[in-house]
Amino acid sequence: MAVPMPSASLELQHDWDVPEQVGLWTDVWRRFRRNRLAVGGAVIVVILILDAALAGVLVQLGIIQDPIKQHVETSLAGPSAQHLLGTDYLGRDTLSRLMFGARISLSIGILVQGIYVLIGGTIGLIAGYAGGRVDNLLMRFTDIWYAFPDLLFVLVLVSVFSPSLLSIFVAIGIVNWVNLARLVRGQVLSIKEKEFVESARAVGSSQIKIVLRHLVPNALGPVLVTLTFGIPAAIFLEAALSYIGVGIQPPTPSWGVMIQDGYQAIYASPLQVAFPGIAIAITMLSFTFIGDGLRDALDPRMRR
Amino acid sequence: MPVPILRVEDLKTQFFTSRGVVQAVDGVSLHVNEGETVGVVGESGCGKTMTALSILRLVPEPGRIVSGHIWFRDRDVTKMDVEQIREFRGNDVAMIFQDPMTSLNPVTRVGIQIEEAMTAHERFSARDALGRVVPLLQRVRIPAADRRKEDYPHQFSGGMRQRAMIAMGLANEPSLLIADEPTTALDVTVQAQIVTLLKQLNRELGTAIMLITHNMALVASICTRVIVMYAGRIVEEGPVGQIFKNPQHPYTWSLLRSVPRVDETRRSRLVSITGLPPDLVRLPPGCKFHPRCAFRVDRCSEDEPSLEEVGDRQVARCWVLMRNVPQEAAKELEAVTISQEAAQELKAVSELEEAADGS
Numbered sequence: 001m002a003v004p005m006p007s008a009s010l011e012l013q014h015d016w017d018v019p020e021q022v023g024l025w026t027d028v029w030r031r032f033r034r035n036r037l038a039v040g041g042a043v044i045v046v047i048l049i050l051d052a053a054l055a056g057v058l059v060q061l062g063i064i065q066d067p068i069k070q071h072v073e074t075s076l077a078g079p080s081a082q083h084l085l086g087t088d089y090l091g092r093d094t095l096s097r098l099m100f101g102a103r104i105s106l107s108i109g110i111l112v113q114g115i116y117v118l119i120g121g122t123i124g125l126i127a128g129y130a131g132g133r134v135d136n137l138l139m140r141f142t143d144i145w146y147a148f149p150d151l152l153f154v155l156v157l158v159s160v161f162s163p164s165l166l167s168i169f170v171a172i173g174i175v176n177w178v179n180l181a182r183l184v185r186g187q188v189l190s191i192k193e194k195e196f197v198e199s200a201r202a203v204g205s206s207q208i209k210i211v212l213r214h215l216v217p218n219a220l221g222p223v224l225v226t227l228t229f230g231i232p233a234a235i236f237l238e239a240a241l242s243y244i245g246v247g248i249q250p251p252t253p254s255w256g257v258m259i260q261d262g263y264q265a266i267y268a269s270p271l272q273v274a275f276p277g278i279a280i281a282i283t284m285l286s287f288t289f290i291g292d293g294l295r296d297a298l299d300p301r302m303r304r
Numbered sequence: 305m306p307v308p309i310l311r312v313e314d315l316k317t318q319f320f321t322s323r324g325v326v327q328a329v330d331g332v333s334l335h336v337n338e339g340e341t342v343g344v345v346g347e348s349g350c351g352k353t354m355t356a357l358s359i360l361r362l363v364p365e366p367g368r369i370v371s372g373h374i375w376f377r378d379r380d381v382t383k384m385d386v387e388q389i390r391e392f393r394g395n396d397v398a399m400i401f402q403d404p405m406t407s408l409n410p411v412t413r414v415g416i417q418i419e420e421a422m423t424a425h426e427r428f429s430a431r432d433a434l435g436r437v438v439p440l441l442q443r444v445r446i447p448a449a450d451r452r453k454e455d456y457p458h459q460f461s462g463g464m465r466q467r468a469m470i471a472m473g474l475a476n477e478p479s480l481l482i483a484d485e486p487t488t489a490l491d492v493t494v495q496a497q498i499v500t501l502l503k504q505l506n507r508e509l510g511t512a513i514m515l516i517t518h519n520m521a522l523v524a525s526i527c528t529r530v531i532v533m534y535a536g537r538i539v540e541e542g543p544v545g546q547i548f549k550n551p552q553h554p555y556t557w558s559l560l561r562s563v564p565r566v567d568e569t570r571r572s573r574l575v576s577i578t579g580l581p582p583d584l585v586r587l588p589p590g591c592k593f594h595p596r597c598a599f600r601v602d603r604c605s606e607d608e609p610s611l612e613e614v615g616d617r618q619v620a621r622c623w624v625l626m627r628n629v630p631q632e633a634a635k636e637l638e639a640v641t642i643s644q645e646a647a648q649e650l651k652a653v654s655e656l657e658e659a660a661d662g663s
Contacts, residue, residue: 072595129363195406202360203394203421203472213420217411 009020031297040291041286048283052103055096058287065093067100067253076269088258088272097253098279102218104254105283108169108238109231116180118231121223123177125183129192139185146153146178154237158246168247172234183226221298228291232284239280257278298300306337309479309512310359310397315372317351317358324585328354328367330536331334336480339510341503343523343544345559347581354514355533356482360399361389395425398473402485406466408457414468415441415453421475426620428476440471444501452633464493467501480512483507487522499525520563524548532556535582535592542618552620552627554597591623599624 032038058064067084071091079086143289156169161167166259191197197214206212236254240246242256243263250257255276262272317329329351336342344352357363359374361381374381376396384392393399401407409617411418415437422433441449444467457465466486473481483502487495503526506513515527523530523544530547532540532555540553551557558577563603579596594604603623611619614627 195403196409198362199399199401199407199469199472200360200409200420201393202399203475204390204392204424205420206390206424209420209424213412214409218409220411249394 028225028294028297032293035293035296037289038297041289041293044282044286048106048286051099052106053104053111054156055099058099059096064096064099067092067096068251069093069127073200074264076272078271086269086271088261089268090261092251092253093234094258094272094275097258098255098275101276101279102283104165104248104252105238105280108165108172109235109283109287111169112173112176112234113227113230115170117223118177119173120177120180121184124181124186125188125211125215127181128185128188129215131189133183138181142178142181143277143296148175150175151237151240154241155244155246158241159169159190163241163249165248168238168241170177172237176230177236180223180230183222184219187222188215191215191218224292225295225298227296228287232287233239235280235283235287246283306340308335309338310514311334311373311375312355312359313373313375315355315358315374316352316370317363317367318370319367321366321585326367326584327536328584328586329358331372332533332538334531334538336426336512336514336543338405338479339506339512340529341506341513341515341527343527343530344514344516344533345518345520345523345530347518347577349581349584350533352533353484354536355397356484356514356516359482360393360397362393362399391425393472394421395476395479397476397478397480397482399482399484400469400473400486400521401467403429403489404462404469405489407469408460408465410457412456413453414455414457414460418453418468418472421472424470425476436475440475441468442522443474443505444468444471445497446471461494462490463497466490466494466498470501470505474509474511477509478511480514481633482514482516484516485518486515487517487519502526520548520560532559535587536584537592538621539593540618540620540622541611541614542620546615546618550615550618550627552614552618552625553593553622554599554624554626554629555593556620557626558598565611591621597624599626599629 053062059066069092073091074083074087075089075091077083077087077091078207082093083093085098088094101150123138123142123253127135127142154168155173157171157174158167161171175256192215197210200210238247238254239256239259242254243260244261248257250261258276259273262269262274262276266273312334312365315329315332316327319326319328329621330558332351332355334342334355346356354363354367357426358369359381361369361384363369369382372382376392379392381389381392381650402416408414409487418437418440419433422428422436423430428436435601437453441453446452446464446467452460452464457468461466466489467523468485472482473483486502489496490498501512502515505511506526513526515523517523518585527544530542530544531538532547532553533556540547540551540556547556548560551560562576577596582595590603590605590608591597591600592608594600596603601624607623609621611621614620
């Protein structure tokens with residue numbers, strides 16, 4: 001180790017020494033924007049959200065047809081000028097039903113994440129930060145929860161509550177928060193050992209402040225990615241439940257219900273299964289691409 | 305008469321691991337006076353950092369302060385409750401850590417982090433705290449402070465981050481700043497800037513500084529008093545000039561010999577201390593340094609010496625003391641080490657030449 005010598009003046013920097021101000025999230029956005037698939041996914045998701053929000057208005061304006069109104073005389077029609085995507089076995093307009101179905105799928109996909117954060121996030125945060133016996137207790141509870149087969153668990157819950165949008169939403173949330181709890185706990189465990197947490201303690205920051213200011217923001221990246229990947233999973237689960245018949249109840253259009261309806265006449269008009277299937281696939285892919293893009297954008301090693 | 309602000313009495317901090325009890329700090333007593341600069345030196349794992357963390361009651365699991373008292377003015381830190389200790393940290397004694405790269409929260413703006421250090425305490429109102437950020441950054445010589453306070457830590461260089469850390473440490477005007485290896489992660493020119501800054505702050509604000517380091521040169525340039533630690537205990541203590549000129553403990557003597565010097569002739573070689581610091585779970589009997597000591601006598605492996613006065617305000621924990629070692633013996637030790645190293649170097653050179661001939 002060489003001998004440090006007292007240095008010359010420290011104040012010789014000028015204005016041009018100050019680099020451009022780039023916030024963390026600005027930086028993340030820049031990198032996200034460069035990922036074409038992710039941007040494509042985001043565009044599709046925005047379109048889906050707009051469509052779900054405006055479906056009711058579009059019906060009122062007569063631009064699309066009523067999704068519930070039956071026209072038995074034109075059942076199982078192929079695509080035409082009047083029914084762009086044809087009709088189902090009761091003669092209901094498939095395009096309109098798809099658009100209304102998006103409402104259910106998106107709201108379940110996104111809102112369920114809120115339950116994950118509420119239950120899983122809180123449990124993970126407390127377990128990771130408190131450590132010791134509290135951690136052990138909470139994580140064993142989580143393990144037990146995880147041991148239940150999810151689909152069966154959801155089925156039981158939904159049939160107990162009687163099937164409705166709310167019960168599906170709650171059931172999926174209650175069953176699947178486990179992964180998030182584990183992730184958050186792991187994040188918190190590693191972050192709380194970081195030196196900046198110790199230095200926050202050394203200047204006298206309170207526990208609550210350390211959790212809210214240091215732990216939560218630093219754990220946000222991976223949590224966001226996981227939540228994004230959780231959306232298609234929840235959408236898929238809702239479709240599966242509706243297909244089995246314990247999910248959304250007819251005549252309310254949901255993509256799962258539509259596949260079930262189409263399945264009844266799959267030989268007469270296979271398109272009626274294909275359209276909702278494609279809608280689910282596109283939505284899931286879009287969210288997955290967004291998740292991938294976010295993960296890369298949040299990874300500091302990808303910084304160029 | 306200097307007023308002591310911090311008095312540590314017979315502090316013992318131990319870690320209860322599966323291997324056994326690690327005696328990280330074993331009976332340390334020390335004091336820091338108002339406005340004083342004290343250096344604490346020793347190898348890695350000798351208990352310097354644990355002493356500092358004990359003072360702030362930040363000893364990590366599974367460690368704990370087993371006995372002893374830490375008096376800050378007239379309050380015993382070891383007896384404070386959770387809220388008192390939180391108020392004490394940063395307000396009375398602040399600490400800055402070794403690695404400025406990881407000591408700032410990467411997702412929060414630097415200015416906000418400094419402000420937070422103040423709002424954690426009652427000394428400054430929220431408005432005053434906000435207003436103090438820029439002057440604090442200017443005080444630690446951050447250029448264009450009013451704009452740089454909006455930066456995130458990754459936009460700061462290593463030296464700037466360490467200065468921001470110092471600003472955070474000083475935010476509440478503590479009477480004592482503990483700096484744990486504040487320059488280790490920085491390159492030499494930046495080290496020099498930080499050293500100058502610490503010296504200036506000590507002079508301007510009268511903040512006492514406890515500098516923890518293994519860098520003897522750093523101690524020489526800032527501190528007035530130095531404490532040498534080995535195996536969780538103090539082995540020598542005294543005014544810097546005296547310790548550097550007349551080290552009495554063989555460990556201090558060896559430490560000083562192991563520092564490379566710019567002004568030394570090319571012929572002289574570095575002396576290293578043979579062996580490793582002892583395992584803190586199974587400490588050797590007697591003097592903890594005796595297995596590595598070149599000047600040991602029989603007694604060293606049996607009885608542990610206590611800290612005895614060996615000069616004006618200088619104490620050492622040794623049965624032998626360097627002043628009793630004949631000059632020739634010390635010289636000889638250096639000569640032996642040097643000839644060994646010289647032989648190795650010669651061998652390396654000849655191997656290189658052979659390799660060159662072969663190709």
